[in-house]
Amino acid sequence: MNIPPKKIPANSSNSMLDLYTHYGRNHRFHIFCGVLGTLLGRFSGLLPAFFLGLAIDLIFFDQSLPPSYVFSSQLESFSSSSILILFSVIITLSFFLGAVSMWLGDRGWNAFAQEIQHELRTDAYDALQALSMNFFEDSRTGELLSIINNDVNQLEDFLSTSFSDALRLVVMVIGVGLILFLLNPELTIIAMFPVPIIAILAYLFVRNIHPKYVAMRSSVGGLSSRLEDNLSGIEVINTESTKPYEKGRVSDSSSEYYNTNWEAISTRIKFFPMVTIITGIGFVLTFTVGGLWVLSGPPLGFSRPLTPGTFVTFVIYVQQFVWPIAQFGQIVNTYQRAKASNSRIFGLLKQSPSIVDSPEAIDFSPLNVNLNFNQVSFRYPSLENYVLKDISFRLEKGETLGVVGPSGSGKTTLVKLLARLYDVNEGSICIEDKNIQEITLYSLRKSIAYVSQDSYLFSGTLRENIEYGQQNVTEQQIIEATKTARIHEFISTLPDGYDTIIGERGVTLSGGQRQRVALARALIKQSPIFVIDEATRYLDTETESDIRESLSTSSSNRITIIISHRLASVYKSTKIIMLDDGRIIANGSHEDLLKNSPLYASLWKNQSTSS
Numbered sequence: 001m002n003i004p005p006k007k008i009p010a011n012s013s014n015s016m017l018d019l020y021t022h023y024g025r026n027h028r029f030h031i032f033c034g035v036l037g038t039l040l041g042r043f044s045g046l047l048p049a050f051f052l053g054l055a056i057d058l059i060f061f062d063q064s065l066p067p068s069y070v071f072s073s074q075l076e077s078f079s080s081s082s083i084l085i086l087f088s089v090i091i092t093l094s095f096f097l098g099a100v101s102m103w104l105g106d107r108g109w110n111a112f113a114q115e116i117q118h119e120l121r122t123d124a125y126d127a128l129q130a131l132s133m134n135f136f137e138d139s140r141t142g143e144l145l146s147i148i149n150n151d152v153n154q155l156e157d158f159l160s161t162s163f164s165d166a167l168r169l170v171v172m173v174i175g176v177g178l179i180l181f182l183l184n185p186e187l188t189i190i191a192m193f194p195v196p197i198i199a200i201l202a203y204l205f206v207r208n209i210h211p212k213y214v215a216m217r218s219s220v221g222g223l224s225s226r227l228e229d230n231l232s233g234i235e236v237i238n239t240e241s242t243k244p245y246e247k248g249r250v251s252d253s254s255s256e257y258y259n260t261n262w263e264a265i266s267t268r269i270k271f272f273p274m275v276t277i278i279t280g281i282g283f284v285l286t287f288t289v290g291g292l293w294v295l296s297g298p299p300l301g302f303s304r305p306l307t308p309g310t311f312v313t314f315v316i317y318v319q320q321f322v323w324p325i326a327q328f329g330q331i332v333n334t335y336q337r338a339k340a341s342n343s344r345i346f347g348l349l350k351q352s353p354s355i356v357d358s359p360e361a362i363d364f365s366p367l368n369v370n371l372n373f374n375q376v377s378f379r380y381p382s383l384e385n386y387v388l389k390d391i392s393f394r395l396e397k398g399e400t401l402g403v404v405g406p407s408g409s410g411k412t413t414l415v416k417l418l419a420r421l422y423d424v425n426e427g428s429i430c431i432e433d434k435n436i437q438e439i440t441l442y443s444l445r446k447s448i449a450y451v452s453q454d455s456y457l458f459s460g461t462l463r464e465n466i467e468y469g470q471q472n473v474t475e476q477q478i479i480e481a482t483k484t485a486r487i488h489e490f491i492s493t494l495p496d497g498y499d500t501i502i503g504e505r506g507v508t509l510s511g512g513q514r515q516r517v518a519l520a521r522a523l524i525k526q527s528p529i530f531v532i533d534e535a536t537r538y539l540d541t542e543t544e545s546d547i548r549e550s551l552s553t554s555s556s557n558r559i560t561i562i563i564s565h566r567l568a569s570v571y572k573s574t575k576i577i578m579l580d581d582g583r584i585i586a587n588g589s590h591e592d593l594l595k596n597s598p599l600y601a602s603l604w605k606n607q608s609t610s611s
């Protein structure tokens, strides 16, 4: 069966607004520092050119200031050299102010960006953890990783530089526009000519490039899924000699990324040269028209005079214009990319788990544990057929249940329902006569220790894996558990003992050793319900029966469920159920079943003769 992976739907509401309301506004202080730093920085950057123009007119061309200037009458009484020194001091101060504001602004925006990214990463991870199992069964790990890593990082540029760039652009266009307008409104018309053209160009650019970015982000997700899948399955790829096949698949995913990325790049690299040409034309026009104006009076039907100082100020300001305006495209571009990433992040953040604590759920720790399945039926959300039908049994403290049945008969599913990885469709499961749906998920899962069919070990040391998630575990407890799981002796032979690093997923251990470590981990939990799912299948019969013995000595204060294909693993259980195609086809003690179930009796006969 091949269930196509489900794509995480991008969040369709305005996620950029969500980004601000959920995260941005908690960092108003950083925004304030960023805005203040950017504004002061821009303001101080404008001063030198302004005073240079004034100095040229006042000192070198000996012109007087128009009476509209503040301090114009005071400056009249200064000598030329005093004015020069005064302006030098002002320009020096403006450089200092510029440096301090640059630091303040950068600090503000970068702190803003880093803190929001950190919160998004941890929140996205929390959201993932809260999701129910069926979400993971049809989502691709690589895609999820790509959201938490790439998409969140993608926001960095936007958060740390786009705001300041946008603000700088506004200050340049409005601030400089205003100064130039006051200096000479006629020449301003010529100097400002690129602005509307670039605005139109940027609009067209954005409309064109946005879908390309969306396609690119999605192909990155596809590529990381492929890589993640292949690296996890590297052993299969080696043993199955499918390297050329996998190489082809990776190459296909990479080509798709290459193509979508190239589409976006080729659009982007056309845009910036166009902007540069237009801003360049604006500069040349101002320079030529302004130069002629100074040389031989107002051209083109203009009437106002233009002093050499104002001309210099214009030329420098128009030059300063070029890059912020050219960055307009970059800002819109970064915004679009951030928007695509952000809507994927919020798509994940807004996924709601299907299994949650009910509002009345209680915390509970069973004292006199008993377990009751009442006519439980269940089907996986992605399947039409029921995999468990009308399952009922009851267990008391100290009892052991053996679950046998062919592969695919629903044995593991039984445990998944008990741990509420899924909810039953019909019937109910009760622990100590409380429906598990009325217990908090945390306390329910704390009361179940589960050694699964494919025990997962984390990279790290043996000790970390054994005491995994438990607080204050003593050395004594660890040794007790590993002795019961018959792995203590092996660990003692290792040079680093319990501090041996076992590699990713425990690759340095054999299958049976991994299982026994997982068994020790479950034993440490000391939960009132203990479930072993085929967890001894890699062990030889002697070690298995050894472990069974040691487990049974400590099983009197809990319920134990043993799932196995081998009847030898379960025949000592107080109760045994045989599953076939999701139904209980026989149940009772070993002796009952030998008498009443011909199937059980013949299996027992076959298995005891074959072993």
Ligand SMILES: Nc1ncnc2c1ncn2[C@@H]1O[C@H](COP(=O)(O)OP(=O)(O)OP(=O)(O)O)[C@@H](O)[C@H]1O
Residues within 6 Å of the ligand: 137, 380, 382, 383, 387, 405, 406, 407, 408, 409, 410, 411, 412, 413, 414, 453
């Ligand atoms: N997550 C899932 N989504 C859809 N179907 C599933 C899922 N997990 C298991 N199934 C199906 O449910 C049925 C029962 O699976 P289950 O894992 O409970 O079998 P099992 O008895 O434990 O088998 P085995 O002895 O091989 O471990 C199988 O047909 C399987 O294909």
Ligand SMILES: [Mg+2]
Residues within 6 Å of the ligand: 411, 412, 413, 453, 533
């Ligand atoms: Mg199973």
